[in-house]
Amino acid sequence: MPILVTGGAGYIGSHTVLSLLEKGYDVVVLDNHSNSSYESLRRIESLTGRNVIYYEGDVSDRLLLKRIFKDNKVKQIIHFAGLKSVSESVVLPLKYYENNVMASIVLIEEMIANNIFELIFSSSATVYGNPADIPLKEISKVGGTTNPYGTSKLMVEHILNDVAKSCPQMDITILRYFNPAGAHSSGLIGEDPNGIPCNLVPYISQVAVGKLPKLSVYGHDYPTHDGTGVRDYIHVMDLAEGHVAALQHKASRSNCRTYNLGTGKGYSVLDLIAAFERQSNTNIPYEFVERRAGDVAECWANPDLARQELKWSATRGLDEMMRDAWNWQQKNPDGYKI
Template identity: 80%
Template structure:
């Protein structure tokens, strides 16, 4: 039996595929490479020595999904595939609703048609909108999202909850990620954004390696310990291991469960810069600019439910994230090219 991983060549997807293979799972990957590279899967095979069944295409391609489910003995699905740029989603909302919401509906329909019942969905802390208080737990208020990307994740979560009620044979786990960072310690796989990075850590890394002149820090007047925004950064390998823990957790009181995957610690932009400078020996030039619309002062997780229910805890530190990010960037100054 195999696990279908949609978006398995992407940043989080490739690290999770590696962890799955190391745990002895058979993996089938579907990816359209809109923001990923097949090279990541080639390197995963180098690291693990394991073969990956691979399909190139889109999750919205119903015929392709039917072929995948017919040609493979799929037991579980991990659904990463989707667009993830907050700023792009503001400019192209219909593109995001089509890719993230409509494609997910097609996937769920084909899973039901082929009697594939177990699904792990890649959601996001953006579903909490502007937090009423921190840390955030799974019962915190959701909604009031500040961009179409976050709204698309919120919509799919609701679709999954409604579908789970209608189809009791389904076993659905929703994982809300906070801020993934870092790379595999080998430096062979990591985050490879196309164009100017949307996420903070790859932006810092590209400044350090000379691809970008300086880091723009959006706002230094937030009510935080140094005036810059505070977020919960989690090592991508901890995140990958969270998916393994979720796979092993069997259906209990509900057939649709939600867990935060975070560290429970908040770090500011300046905290990240300092940690990166410690690990890289590089000075990161930066400039304060105006706040971005929709950004919040603080956002971090209460991960106690995932610790109790999944027996999972993020174990890697901020310094680990920065060290592994720099190792990846040094070894791959132009990414997977």
């Protein structure tokens, strides 16, 4: 029986689909291409020699979900679909609550109606808000989120925990991502944002390849070692493998479990620029600008629980992330456009 991956053509979703296929799983992808391209799935099929069952559409489409469940006998779902820009969410909060919260409710309702009880949910370290203590553990305080994107992820987490209590058959894993970076080592799939990138690494990459004139560094007066924001960057393939580990893990302690997926190391914006310059042999011009609404000074993980229970840990370092990101950008200066 195949696994349904919502948002499976997107950045993290596509790398996870690749990992699943390589591990022998059959995969069904549902994606509306609001921030993705079908070309990523074509390339995954080329890399793996396996086919992906594909539906174009939205998670909030109940009739489409019913058809997918019936036609494919789905029993497990990995739910990536949703909007993910912190800055955009501050400007368009209702759009984020509709896409990230309301659509997730539809998915959960249709899962239960169709006797599907296994779900892995794509959450975010933004649920911790402005962290009081670093590194962050799963038991660290959540809430006080600084942007609607983070609030939308936390709302879905609350919903899933409540559903798990009311429905003992549910088997839910919540994965809190830190900052995905890099690309598949082939350079065939990677991050392809619409317009000016919101995430740091594709922004740096597009400056390096000449698509953008310089990098804007949001804030240089944070209480960090060089004044710029510090984050836990994790290679997207490590993140993808974390989903496979969660899928294979049969837990007994709870029917709704939460794990941080990070490296346990924090790097600043200037650290990333230096690492990218080393790997690409390019110079990255940048300028400091005002802090961005919704950003926090630093955020990095304690990933011990995932290592202990999922038997998973990140194995790729910062230099590998930057090398693979540059490889993808060089081979695909215009992303998936062909």
